[in-house]
Structures are given as structure tokens and as C-alpha cells.
Amino acid sequence: MAFLRQHRRKAFRVVTSGLLQDLDTDYQDGLYRGVWGDGTYIYTACLDKGLRSYSVDGSGNLTYIDTDDQGGDYRSVWGDGTYIYAACSTSGLRTYSVDGSGNLTYIDTDYQDGDYRGVWGDGTYIYTACLDKGLRSYSVDGSGNLTYIDTDDQGGYHYGVWGDGTYIYAACYGNGLRSYEVY
Numbered sequence: 001m002a003f004l005r006q007h008r009r010k011a012f013r014v015v016t017s018g019l020l021q022d023l024d025t026d027y028q029d030g031l032y033r034g035v036w037g038d039g040t041y042i043y044t045a046c047l048d049k050g051l052r053s054y055s056v057d058g059s060g061n062l063t064y065i066d067t068d069d070q071g072g073d074y075r076s077v078w079g080d081g082t083y084i085y086a087a088c089s090t091s092g093l094r095t096y097s098v099d100g101s102g103n104l105t106y107i108d109t110d111y112q113d114g115d116y117r118g119v120w121g122d123g124t125y126i127y128t129a130c131l132d133k134g135l136r137s138y139s140v141d142g143s144g145n146l147t148y149i150d151t152d153d154q155g156g157y158h159y160g161v162w163g164d165g166t167y168i169y170a171a172c173y174g175n176g177l178r179s180y181e182v183y
Contacts, residue, residue, distance in 0.1 A: 028052060028064050034076040034087075041065070041102045043084055045074035051086050051094075053102045065102035070094060070109065076118045076160075078126075083107070083144045085126055087119040093128050093136075095144040107144035112136060112151065118160040118171075125149070125182065127168055129158035135170050135180055152180060 030049030035042065042054040042062070050069025054062045072091025077084060084096040084104070092111030096104050114133030121127065126138040126146070134153025138146050156175030161168060168180040 025062070028067065033074060036077045036079055036084075038079050038081065041098060043077045043079065045077040045086050047073050047075065047089075050074055051077060051084065051096060051104055053098060053104055055102055066104045068096060068104040068106050070106055075116065078119045078121060080121050080123060080126075080140075083140065085119045085121065087116040087128050089115050089117070089131075092116055093119065093126065093138060093146055095140065095146055097144060108146050110138060110146040110148050112148055117158065120161045120163060120168075122163050122165060122168075122182075127161045127163070129161040129170050131157050131159065134158055135161060135168065135178075137182070154178065 030046035032044050033047050034045035042056055044052045046052055050067050051074060052067045053065045055065055056062055073089035074086050075089050076087040079085065084098055086094045088094055092109050093116060094109045095107040097107060098104055114130035116128050117131050118129035119126065126140060128136045130136055134151050135158055136151045137149040139149055140146055156172035158170050158172050160171040163169065168182060170178045172178055
């Protein structure tokens with residue numbers, strides 16, 4: 001049986017019994033909504049404070065590095081090894097680069113009407129779950145600039161998105177889990 005203890009914005013270590021041990025907290029004022037890491041840095045989408053970067057040492061200790069806030073409500077974050085993408089509720093999809101020290105540089109925003117909630121990519125395209133507008137696809141050029149491609153809206157409220165290399169899946173509040181094919 002695994003026991004979980006909930007804490008806000010905490011790092012945990014899973015010990016052999018399945019219990020979690022609270023290791024560290026770094027709280028830089030804001031409402032943290034999404035988290036993603038690339039093996040070197042941890043990135044958080046902070047609803048009212050922008051995109052943040054942290055480093056983590058081999059013991060799970062967090063060190064705050066940088067914040068970039070272009071305005072809007074940051075909801076979700078994902079990266080592809082080259083760029084970091086943030087889904088911003090009423091401001092669209094944003095692209096960032098990160099340097100070798102973890103500092104963030106804003107590159108581009110594409111906003112197609114809607115409430116952006118989730119972001120994920122497959123190495124070729126970036127997908128966003130838009131609460132009231134469906135699933136959207138984007139391409140990214142070699143400089144991190146976004147190009148809107150398509151929207152598929154079958155109704156429902158799209159909150160999250162993920163794919164397995166063949167299909168894209170969207171979690172839709174009130175309408176279940178949807179699968180999409182990219183062609």
C-alpha cells in the first residue's frame with residue numbers, strides 16, 4: 001500500500017516502501033499550475049507570475065533561477081529538448097529558449113481565440129488543449145517561431161493533451177477521453 005502526503009509545491013523522494021519523503025520547497029509567490037523537467041532544469045507554469053526555471057541537485061534540493069512573465073495566465077508547460085512551451089489561458093501558446101544557466105528567453109506567442117489549458121508535442125508538432133475550442137496543432141521553425149496549423153473541436157472542455165507517437169489524446173471535462181490522428 002502506498003501512502004501519499006500532499007504538500008504544495010514540494011519535491012518528494014519515493015522510498016522503497018512507496019512512502020514519499022518531503023525534501024524541499026521553493027515558493028516564489030504565485031499560483032503554480034504546471035511542471036515539466038528536461039533532466040537539467042525544472043520548469044513551472046505559474047498562473048499569475050509566468051514561466052519559472054529551477055535547478056535541482058542530486059539530492060532533490062531546488063534552486064530558483066529565473067522567471068519570464070509575458071502576462072496572461074500560465075497553465076501548462078512542456079519542452080522538446082530545444083524549446084520550452086507554455087499554454088497560457090487567454091494568451092495562447094508561448095515559446096521560450098533556455099540557456100546553459102537556466103535563464104529563460106521569450107521567443108514567440110500564437111493566440112487563436114480560446115482558453116489554452118494543456119500543451120504537449122511529438123517532436124514534429126506542438127498540441128494545445130483549449131478549454132472551449134478543442135485541440136490545436138502548431139509547427140515550430142528552427143528559431144522557435146510558432147505557426148498555427150489546425151483546430152479540431154468536437155465539443156467539450158479540453159484540459160490536457162498527451163500522445164504516444166501514433167495518436168494524440170485529450171482529456172475533456174464532461175466528454176471523456178478523446179483520441180486524434182494526425183495526418
